[in-house]
Amino acid sequence: MNVDEARFILNACTRADLEHPDADVREALRVAEADPVLGAEWARQQAMDRVVAARIAGIQPPADLRARILAGERASLPAVSRRRIVLAWAAGLAVAFTGGGLAWYWNRDTPTPLVRSLTDLERFRADMIRFLEVEWDHAFDLKAPVAGDLVKALAEATDGMRLELPATLSGLPTYGCRRFRWQGQDIALICVQPEGNGSVVHVFSVSATALTGPLTPDGDPSGMQTGPWRSAAWRTGDRIYLAMSWGPLEGLVPAG
């Protein structure tokens, strides 16, 4: 076993491994003892690990959790989710009826303006930022340098997801695509490499039915900055697209 192999094993060794070491762990420890550099590194690593473990161990569960478990109660999460769905439907219907009625009353002599609510879009945008920063494992379902190949693969894999990227994006080199679920919807992600600025443009696509409060169809992106992320959304056909990047998006997404 060489030093790198020993380091690799020791990094993963838990207290349980050290208390009851198997042959690999014993050999890694022997290598660490014989190599002063690795030995010192291992000692610092252990010190750090002990502190982190102690801080985590200091977190106590809620006082009533044990009693709730022993009472055989089911967690509220699934029920909350169902309630939220029902409440969301009810709220949506109420808003639709109330908003529609008011719009008809106030604007009955003028053309009814398109209702423009970004509430769902904002939630979508925030969740996609979280996906990029926290949840994504940075793996692609398919890597390909051409957007058309990714669009085709997504259509085949999803039984009907037809993406239409604007020419300003579809002509650029791509890294790959990823599909995942959000709010019960299939989300497609295509990562594009714009020329020159070194950034990546992440283009998410979701069915337009997933977001109430429609964007203006076919254009009019609503640009926004959230932390380092610049983003713009637009709708093409029956899908809404959200582009996000640390770099500029001007000239890449449909103009308003």
Place this chain on the structure above:
Amino acid sequence: MQELVDLHHGALYRFALGLSGSEHVAADLTQETYFLWATKGHQLRDVTKVRSWLFTTLHREFLALNRRERRFPQDDLDSAEASLPMIEPGMMDAMDSALVMETLHRVELNYRVPLLLFYLEDMAYREIAVALELPVGTVMSRISRGKAQLRLLLQDALHRNDSKVIPMPQVKPIRSQMS
């Protein structure tokens, strides 16, 4: 059941808190895990696997809650980096539980999950692999990378900790994967 709760509910809660970042969700995930044990635990024949079963179940419930699906094969990770970033002097004293947990929650999920089980300290790395249904080598690699990320994030957090505001991680999600 009572003994099982006393033995593991604290560690399960801490695992769930590290996964979800929410005390409420962590409590619910822990509670749901024991509910599932009460209804399905009798199917487990090897009683020595109870702890792994509980952690596996909680992890699955968390993933289901996030509605994450992986219908395509994943690119596996390369071997872990040979060396980790250095620990700065004084760094450890400045860390409290909240800072550690908040920072852990910023580690990428793939690395965070085995890293949390590592820091709960009860499981050997081979048992972590069983609980997460992953190859042992993958678990070791992810623990190693997770530690590297955690150190960087902790250093960053501690450097900016004057106002107790933890900065967002410097995420460049794609480029390091593309070469």
